[in-house]
Amino acid sequence: MSEQSPILSLPYIQPAQAQKHVTHNEALRILDAVTQLAVLDVGLTAPPAGPAQGDRYIVGASATGAWAGQDHAIAVWADAAWVFFDPRTGWRADLATTGTQLRFDGALWVDAIPALDFQNLPTVGIGTTANATNRLSVAADATLLTHDGGGHQLKLNKDTAADTASLLFQTGFSGRAEMGTTGNDDFAIKVSPDGSTFHTGLSIENSTGAVQINSGQQFFEDVFILNDTAWSFEIPWSNPSRIMMWMSVNITARFYLFAITGTLMNATNFGEMFANPAGSLNYLTGPLTGTTGPDGEISLSIDTTGATPKMFIENRVGSNRLFTLATMGK
DSSP, X not given: OOSBOTTXXXXXXXXXXXXXXXXXXXXXXXXXXXXXXXXXXXXXXXXXXXXXXXXXXXXXXXXXXXXXXXXXXXEEEETTEEEEXXXXXXXXXXXXXXXXXXXXXXXSEEESSOOOOOTTOSOEEESSOOOSSSSEEEXXXXXXXXXXXXXXXXXXXXXXXXXXXXXXXXXXXXXXXXXXXXXXXXXXXXXXXXXXOOEEEEEEOTTTOOEEEEXXXXXEEEEEEOTTEEXXXXXXXXXXXXXXXXXXXXXXXXEEEEEEOSSOXXXXXXXXXXXXXXXXXXXXXXXXXXXXXXXXXXXXEEEOSSSSOEEEEEEOSSSOXXXXXXEEOO
């Protein structure tokens, strides 16, 4: 029969043993030292002064004095002497002063509950459950993003221009308004009655900053057209169409107002209402390339060869100009 238990090395009472109480008390002493293990400190390399009966410590590396050669052992002050117990892999201890939990890994005492690593988490749900699409999900009355001593930017980054970077506002998880760059790099604000069909209320061209405002069947837009180039836009209204358009150019005393009536066919639809200087607005047929119309003047045309009619404006006034356009139709 073995004289000690295999795990804690508790002494067994042997058959016909005299003074059995000595063996029994030694076993109780070991149990008292290592069960519900809570230590006053960890890592000390020398015994503290004035220990009290039952004080326990985890000895540090390269210990000296009465602790020499007992690195990482459990030191217990009992009956005016230090008693040492070698830990086994998996033993745990509570650091009484802080509540830190320690675990013996077979060589060292380490944190039983290591610091959480919040890098590269697959999903995070706050007050709700995240999923593979909404990897960060928050259910709360509000979400605050604030500065850290200066400014603060909220960044939405997409891979290519054809992708989407936007803020989507929903009702019952169905889209009702969206703002951002969707399908291209122009900034747009859109609304929807059903979450599937969206109507653009405002768009800003990324290359020029030109603004287009859609108000029913109207739009207002600032367009910067280089000299000897043309700009075009699709006419979104079906035939027959009624369009009134005014154009102001940042040249002193040069602006235009004209109307287009009837079915959109070609230049014969144009009807000039006002042009200053007179005769400086030309009506041409088909698309304009930038040098189609007369030099030094503004030319307009409608091209109906595509699925949607287009209006062309050509700048040949001799310099780059900003045009302010307004159209309406039905």
